[in-house]
Amino acid sequence: MKYSRSIFTLLFIFSFSVTLLGNEWANYYFPDKFGSFWVYEDQNGNELTRYAVEEEEIDGETYRAFNYEPQLEDWTKFDYFLHPYFYRVSEEWITFSIGEECENAYEANFKKSMEGEKQKFLKEFQKQLPPELPISVDMNFTIDVEAQDNFYFLPTPANFNEEWTAMEINIDITTEIELKSDNPAIQIQAPDQDHKMSITLVETGIITGKETVETEAGMFEDCLKIEFHLETTTTNENEVPEEIRQQLSDQELEAIESAEEPKKSLTTVWLAPHVGIVKITKEKNTEVEEQTDEVITFELTEYEIKSDESEVNDDN
Numbered sequence: 602m603k604y605s606r607s608i609f610t611l612l613f614i615f616s617f618s619v620t621l622l623g624n625e626w627a628n629y630y631f632p633d634k635f636g637s638f639w640v641y642e643d644q645n646g647n648e649l650t651r652y653a654v655e656e657e658e659i660d661g662e663t664y665r666a667f668n669y670e671p672q673l674e675d676w677t678k679f680d681y682f683l684h685p686y687f688y689r690v691s692e693e694w695i696t697f698s699i700g701e702e703c704e705n706a707y708e709a710n711f712k713k714s715m716e717g718e719k720q721k722f723l724k725e726f727q728k729q730l731p732p733e734l735p736i737s738v739d740m741n742f743t744i745d746v747e748a749q750d751n752f753y754f755l756p757t758p759a760n761f762n763e764e765w766t767a768m769e770i771n772i773d774i775t776t777e778i779e780l781k782s783d784n785p786a787i788q789i790q791a792p793d794q795d796h797k798m799s800i801t802l803v804e805t806g807i808i809t810g811k812e813t814v815e816t817e818a819g820m821f822e823d824c825l826k827i828e829f830h831l832e833t834t835t836t837n838e839n840e841v842p843e844e845i846r847q848q849l850s851d852q853e854l855e856a857i858e859s860a861e862e863p864k865k866s867l868t869t870v871w872l873a874p875h876v877g878i879v880k881i882t883k884e885k886n887t888e889v890e891e892q893t894d895e896v897i898t899f900e901l902t903e904y905e906i907k908s909d910e911s912e913v914n915d916d917n
Contacts, residue, residue: 627690627757630825630872633665634907639877641683641899642817649683649899653907657687664689664698677713679706681752681768682829682868682881683899688754695757700750707746707772715742715774737781745773753806755827755872764807767829772800796837804831814871814880816900821873824880829868876904 637653652668664687673684685697719740748770756765776796806829814824864885871880883897 627695627755629874631690631695631755631877632875632906633690633877636905636907638905639901640818640903641878641881642902644896644898648902651683659687662689676705676709679703679709681706682870685752689751690757693757694753695755696751697754698750699752700748703748703752703768703770704746707748707770708744711744711746711772711774715744739779739781740776741779742774742776745775747771755806759808759825761808761810764805766803767806768802768804770802772802774798774800799836801834801836802831803834804829806830812871814873816879817902818879818900818904821871821876821879824871824873827870827872829870831866831868833864833866835864875906876901877906 633653635653635655639651641649641651643649650670652670654666654668657664657666666687667685669684673679679702681697681699681703684702685699686702687698689696689698719742722740749768753765753767774797776798778796806827809826809828811823812826814821866883866885868884869880869882870878873879879901881899
């Protein structure tokens with residue numbers, strides 16, 4: 602009887618200890634007291650300042666919030682590691698509420714990319730047409746992006762070397778080729794189907810250990826090192842007809858096949874105790890034996906973390 606009572610007493614105490622540990626973990630590595638700020642600088646000298654502002658209530662739920670300077674005016678520049686506006690800290694997760702922003706950003710980036718490729722395509726296609734024929738060609742495309750509501754940034758508490766799914770995004774792109782002629786005597790046979798492409802992005806996170814990080818803001822010890830691995834898979838729903846494949850060069854065929862190979866990128870985040878994010882690096886094309894592109898970096902240059910004591914002093 603006494604043995605059973607001891608077990609339940611320990612379980613009762615342990616349940617509160619787990620909750621406390623989760624909250625302590627979040628506050629320890631992700632402090633966000635109202636009035637705190639962090640200044641980051643990228644590899645080109647561009648600065649971004651993040652401010653912890655007052656909480657907001659959305660649909661009956663309370664969200665913590667950040668503000669930024671300069672304010673984001675171009676969705677193609679949005680980065681959900683750098684620009685989360687609303688976020689939540691629970692007993693299990695630190696999550697960034699970036700679903701809608703993520704959809705806007707990916708749509709803007711793909712639209713920009715598609716517009717550039719469209720002009721190249723139309724120019725090359727027009728060259729293939731007989732110059733004496735009054736035929737024009739145009740391309741229309743639609744982009745549909747669906748992202749999950751929350752980016753799972755950090756479990757609270759978290760275990761080393763245990764992977765979690767942080768984000769998933771699905772993108773569908775439909776392209777239509779349109780041929781036109783002002784001469785009714787010219788019969789035009791347009792492609793009988795639209796080209797459809799599906800892109801899936803899955804990002805996983807893993808805490809690989811602790812490191813000491815030095816930035817302009819100082820030397821930070823015992824920083825959590827978190828790696829976020831993003832894999833992008835592309836599927837073309839329309840196969841290239843054999844008669845067209847025979848007309849393509851080996852280089853063009855290789856480009857078509859490589860487009861469906863998974864692409865990988867790596868984002869690494871370092872979190873310092875009582876400070877938060879002190880450094881972020883981004884690497885693309887991290888496949889084995891493939892040279893990586895330029896590494897993008899963001900480093901902390903200045904910060905101020907408010908405490909409960911400073912809030913009391915401010916009130917006085």
